Amino acid sequence: MVKIEAVIKPFKLDAVRDALAGIGVRGMTITEVRGFGRQKGHRELFRGSEYVVELLPKMKIEVAVSDDMEETVTRAILEHAHTGNIGDGKIFISDLKNVIRIRTGETGENAV
Numbered sequence: 001m002v003k004i005e006a007v008i009k010p011f012k013l014d015a016v017r018d019a020l021a022g023i024g025v026r027g028m029t030i031t032e033v034r035g036f037g038r039q040k041g042h043r044e045l046f047r048g049s050e051y052v053v054e055l056l057p058k059m060k061i062e063v064a065v066s067d068d069m070e071e072t073v074t075r076a077i078l079e080h081a082h083t084g085n086i087g088d089g090k091i092f093i094s095d096l097k098n099v100i101r102i103r104t105g106e107t108g109e110n111a112v
Contacts, residue, residue, distance in 0.1 A: 009083065064112050
């Protein structure tokens with residue numbers, strides 16, 4: 001099993017969520033996060049004053065899937081989160097040692 005974490009632009013969330021549901025992802029965790037990468041923020045004007053926004057709003061999607069779903073999920077995120085502009089985000093893939101469903105005690109892929 002693998003855990004896939006994707007940090008994407010907020011306006012791409014609905015498209016990515018719908019794409020993942022469409023390929024059979026049964027659950028996901030979505031978190032509002034802030035951060036920066038190469039983009040390093042930007043300047044904005046508010047009521048005539050200029051200020052720097054250093055931490056940009058992003059959405060983080062976390063899913064746990066079986067090994068055979070890894071490529072399909074990754075491809076769906078890439079396709080639906082891509083704009084071609086700086087700040088599109090990142091995808092992180094990690095191996096999961098185990099997953100346990102608290103309600104039933106199921107473990108492994110049965111718990112996903």
